[in-house]
Each structure stands twice: as C-alpha cells, then as structure tokens.
Amino acid sequence: MLLFPIAVLTLLTALLGIMYLDYVVDPEKNLHDFPIALVNQDVGDVIATGGQQRQVNFGNQITEALEKGVPADKVDLRVISISEAERQLQSGAVYGAIVIPSDFSKRLGILGVGSVIPGEMERPIITLQTNPRTGAFGTQIVLRVGDQALTEVNKQVGKQLTDQVAEQLKPQPGGPPAPELSGATRVTLADPVNVVVQQYHPLPDGTGQGLSAFFYALLLLLAGVVGAMVIHTMIDAQLGFVPTEYGPWYVHYPPTPISRFSTLLIKWGVMVVTANIVSAVYLSVATLLDMPIDHPLALFLYSALAIIAVGITCLSTLAAIGSAGLLVNLILFIVLGLPSSGGTVPIEATPKYFGWLASFEPMHQVFLGIRAILYFDASFEAGLARGVWMAVVGVAIGLVVGAVVSRFYDYKGLHRTNRVAA
Template sequence: MSAIRTLGHYRAWLTPVVLIVGLAALLPAIYLSATVDPQGHLDGLPVALVVEEQSNADAPSAADLPVPDLAASVADAVEAGVGDKVALTRMTAEQMSTRIEDDRLAGAVVIPGDFDRAVASLLPGAREVTVPTVQIVTNAGDGGLANGLLVANLTPVLHGVAQGLGERLSAQLDPGDLSPAGAALLAEPFRVVSAPHEQLPASSGMGTSAFYYSLVLVLIGFIGASLVGPLVDSAVGFLPSEVGPLVQRRPYLHVSRPGTLLTKLAILTAAAPLAALVAQLVATGPVGVPVADPVMLWLFSTAVVAAIGTSALTVFAIFGSGIGSLVNTVFFIALSMTSSGGTVPLEAVPPFFRWISVVEPFRPVVDGIRSLFYFQGSADAGLADAWVSVGVGGSAGIVLGLAVTYLYGKVPAFDRRPPHREPAPTATGAPA
C-alpha cells in the first residue's frame, strides 16, 4: 500500500480528529462550568458570628434602651438574613481566630463589645456620639475571590439589619426629640467595615501565589512523566529517539512491563528533590515569595512532584502514551485545577467538582502549600492532611501501576516485543 493511501486512510486520521474535537468540547465544559458563576453556585460558605460581651458602663440601662439587647438582636437578624449561601456559626472571638488561622473559616461577622453603648450614644440626651461598627473579618489566605464573595454576601444583609434596627429605634422615640442629624444617624445606626484577620505578606499575589506554586509542582510531575516515559522507551529500543532531524533506533532490549515502569519511577523519583529545590530557589529568590519554613516546603514539594509524576507514569503504563496523555491532562490538570479550591472556593463551584475534589490530587497540594505560604506551616491548616493525601495517592499509583503491568505481562497478546520482520527488499529484489 502506498504512503498516500496509508496516510489518507480513515484509520490514520479519524481517531486523532475525534479525540481533538472531544477535547475541545470537554475542556471548556470543565473550566467554564466550574468558574463562570461562583455566586450562583455558592452554598455553605463557612463564616463565624462573634458577639462580644457588651460593656455598657456609660450607657443607659437595658431597661432604658428603646430596643434592649441590641447586639443580640442584631446577631439574630443577621442569622435570619444570610440564607443558605453562608453557613453562619456562633463562636467566641478566640475560637474565630483559631479557626481562621487553621484555614477553616472564610471569615466572620464581629459585633464589638461597645456596640450597645455606641448605639445608645446616638439617642437623644447622649453627651458624646460614637457611631457603632460591625466588622466583616476576611481570611486573606483564601484569596481575593473568596474574600469578595464573603463581603458581597454579608454587606447587603448587614445594611438591611442596620436599617431595620434604625426603624425600630425611631419608632420608639418621640419624633420631636430627634434633630435632623440624629434622625439621619438612626436611619442606619451602625456602619459596616471589612478588614482581613491578618494581612498576607508581600509578594503573595493577594492569596493566589499558593495556587500557582502548586500548579508549578503538578506540572513538573506531569510533564516530567511525559519526558521520562518516551526517553526510557527509546533507550531500550521500543521507540525511536528523535531530536529535530536526527533519528536514532537502538536495538530492542526486552525489559518486562513492570521492570520498565520501575525504571521510569526510579528516574522520576530521583529527579524530584532536585526539581523541587530549583523551583523553590527561583520562587524565593528572584521572584521573592516569602516562606516561613523552607525545609518543609522543599520536602513537601519533593513529595508532590514524585507523587504526581509516578501516578502519571502509571496512567501511561495502563493506557499507553496517546490515550494516557489525554487521561492525564483531564485528570491531573483540568479537573484538578477546577476542584482544588485554589482560586474559586469549593463552596462556590457546582456539586460535581466538590465531589471529585475528594479524589483529585490538586486539592491537597493547594492546601499544603497554602498552609506553608500563609499559615506558618500549621499542620491544622491543611498541611497534615495534605501529607497523608499525597503519600496515599502516590503509593496507590505505584501499586496500581505495578499490578496492572504485571497482569499485562501475563497475556501473550500484550507482549511489547516488536514482531520479527524480514528486511525490506531493494529495487533489485535483494534484501536491503
């Protein structure tokens, strides 16, 4: 069969065309469906409600206030107004601080201890006016989008509560006792302010540096596996080695499937510490990313590169280089990024991505790097769970790869050895 007929046959072009078109449909379906409507998908954003003990030494007694227990009534109104998009939990200020430092809260609503006294100062007869505030505390380590969703969902609720409280206060007073300025103050008797619980260090990308560094580590492992696989296969003569116009075909050396996979795993694992170190030196050196514990970052990054790389090599060993590349791209990149919580919080993505985040490797990587970048490497801030997930995932990938390649080796039809072929005839009919 001529080369033109061979290359023009549907078997040569139909499969790659179908796969490319399918990928063109799959990738935007994954990336866009997970990110285009975070507000619409928001459900259960964890937020604390802190009502500090009120200090009313200089204020009228509770019996003299038109609305008693002002802070408590405001807290009740906030709970009634947030809806399902925010999961509000009452706790103390100490509990709130601990949970934000452990990255278990998106933020908090704090009603300060001078709230009742400040509201009372707006009433007729007060000697000094203090405009009260209710604070929205954000977790800066969760990133700008999470903070934006928090503030955007709580601010209208708090403004509505303030207006409702103003109406209740005004209704209990004689209109003649209020000056125009006093009536304006009581129309919305407290301000809403927002501030981070703790500012991020400089060069943190507004809470996105952890996501992008995690992406770097995943790409090193993923691309490293894509490099190691064909290079080892060409070294044993299974594939030709091609560099630009140069092509080299080594004599085929038979190595079992498990033996070949073990060789690839060993090479990638050996390269992981050096790759992690170089990436870290670039990030902390010329780029200037601050790191509280460089040694722990290097160890964790090494484990991530090794775990992702070995798992990707397992996928190549199971599915082959062609379909394996597609599977790795979808699993380790597309689905992993959208279910990581690194840019869009998991509470703001569709339920499918929250479910798949349990098995996707990117989420624990982001949690671990976020802990090391923003939360002083606290084990409770996600680092401990990240170590477990990376270790279990990488080990499971190795075991699965060795088991499947061992089973493949038991089937004669799956033999990797190339079939013996007679030499191609020359133009005169003699062997070439």
C-alpha cells in the first residue's frame, strides 16, 4: 500500500527532472535547424585593379562564405529575397535575418579608394535583424550566431580589401614612392564592415519581452486541466459517486441513477460554459493590466476553444480510466507540454525529441495560436491556423473517446455504484 504511491511519485519526479532540465541546460549544444534568413541585395560594382577594370560582387562572396562558415547542422540559413524574408519575419518563420544592401560592393570599393585618397571614409553596412516577437531567447541566439559568422566574414573581407589597396599602392617603375597608410586606415581596412543590429517590428511595452504569449497560453492550459479536475470531482460528489469533506464534516450523497455517458455529457456542458466565462475573465484581466491586445474578439474565441479542447479531453480521460486520469492529464498536458511548448526556449534549441513532442503536444499548439493573435496580427500563417485546427482535432478526439468508452461501460452494465473492496 505504501510502496505504490512512493514508486509513482519517484517516477513522476524523475520525468519532471529530465523534461525540465534537459531542455534548458545547454541550448547551444542542442541547437539544430535554427532558421535565419540571408538576403543579398548587392548589385556589384566595377573597380580598378592593377590598371584594369573588373566586375566584383562582394555580396556574393559574403553569401558563399556564410553558407560555408555557418554550421548547417545547427543553423538553417535561408538565402531568400528581401520580400520573402519580410514575409517570414512577419509570420515568425525565421528568428532573424542578415541583410546585405544593394550598394555594398560600391561602398566597399569607395572605402578602398578612400584609404588611398585623403578624406573621410565610411564603412559599408550589413544589417543583422532580430525578430523579437519570436521570443527573447531566440533573439539572443540570432545575435550570437550573427556575431560569430559576421566577425569571421569581416576578417576575410578586410584581408581582401587590404590586399587590393596594397596592389593599388605599388609604385610604378620610375614613378614616385608609394604613400604610407596611416594606422587608422589600416584598422579600418582590417575591419571594413559595420554590422548594424536592428529589431524587426519591435514589441510594444506590456508584452514581457515576448513572454506574455507563453504565460497566457499556460493560463489557458491550466484552466482546462484544473477546470476538468474540479468539474469532475464536484459533479461526482453532487451525484453521490464520491464523498465530500468540509474540514471535519463529511458528506456522501446517495448515488444518483444516471448513466456514465449522461454524467459525461453534463460535465462537458459545464466545461463549455466555464471555458467561455474563464476566457472572458482572462481577457478582462489582461485589459486591466494594459497588455496590448489588437484582436480581443479573436483572443476570446480562440481562448475559449483551447480551454474547451483541453477540458473535454481531460474529462474524457477521467471518464475512461478514473482517478488514474489525473496523473495521465498531468503528464500529458503539464509535464510534457511546458518544456515542448517553445514559449521560453525555441524548439530548435532543445533536444530533438522535444520537436517530436511539439508536433502534437497541446501546449505548443495553444502557444502558437496565442502568439499569432498577440504578436503577429492574428495571422493564420503565423500559427493561428495550426492552433485552431489542432484545437478542433483535440475536441473531436475528446468527444469520440469519451462517448465510445462511457457508452461501452454502460452497455456492459459497469454502472457507477459503491463497491466494497475485498
């Protein structure tokens, strides 16, 4: 009697330890398929070298260097157009973008000429755009990857530019001696590219640096799981299937002659009504706290749908396997759901099995839907479509499983009556 709860608790805590520590202890090591866009708009330029004119495109050289230098097993570097990059940034499909401007080669050539001819020199720019709406942790990864990759590229471009200038300064036979480069000029040539970090579509105040969507999704999940547990227990108590204790008082009503399926229908109905009320409460609280909400109706409707999906599934699990369903619901929706949600650490920075869990775990689907509504203008492409249809699938699975199992129990005459254990 005593060993069983100890064993169950030990296994549960071990699972908690693995899931909650494995996904956060070393994101750099776990990094895989992390999507970053690379946009090369450089049109090239004609430069004079050794008395001859030649066409160059430093943007192409940098693109090739980045493709070779960025580890393909860790970063999914997508070489795309500026319009496609903006579309993917707007939908949260990429965590950031490296943008090489159209006049990059021209400005780099001017820098080389300016190092020989006295005057002010302006370094060409490469823009590293972050996507703060995908989360603060994803932004930090973009900055780290971009800094490492562009620093190495800067060294290569600097060496090439220095060699080019040295070629230009070679004295002609019988001509005047070559001018000496100043120390400042040499430093500029060695580090010719100015990397500018920009936020693409910055988040407004009141979003917790991109964490408000995660915690809002967590509230919805808890409302479904805890709500199902409360509804299941309280309705069973009122129908006389379980006792109710109020401090030292103990009440156990006579069992109501009602089928399992009818009982489940009552619980489902209460869950649907409660979900809409809770959704309205959350929306009101968020509004009072000045949380930016551009699409309140969409947030209310999707929140209610998500709570209903989770609650109906939890109630069906409890109807199917009884009290053990509490543990199953805890593991399915909380233990496995939170670390695989992608709400704090990107899925691409966690062990690969978290990506498998995220393909079906309810928490990830709810997070995508809420994030799309709060941060991406309720765009279906940004995850709202997936969040909606996965919630609908969850409702359907819960209804089918609950109806089939409870009707089967009723058909077999397995009625809910008080039985005394032998």
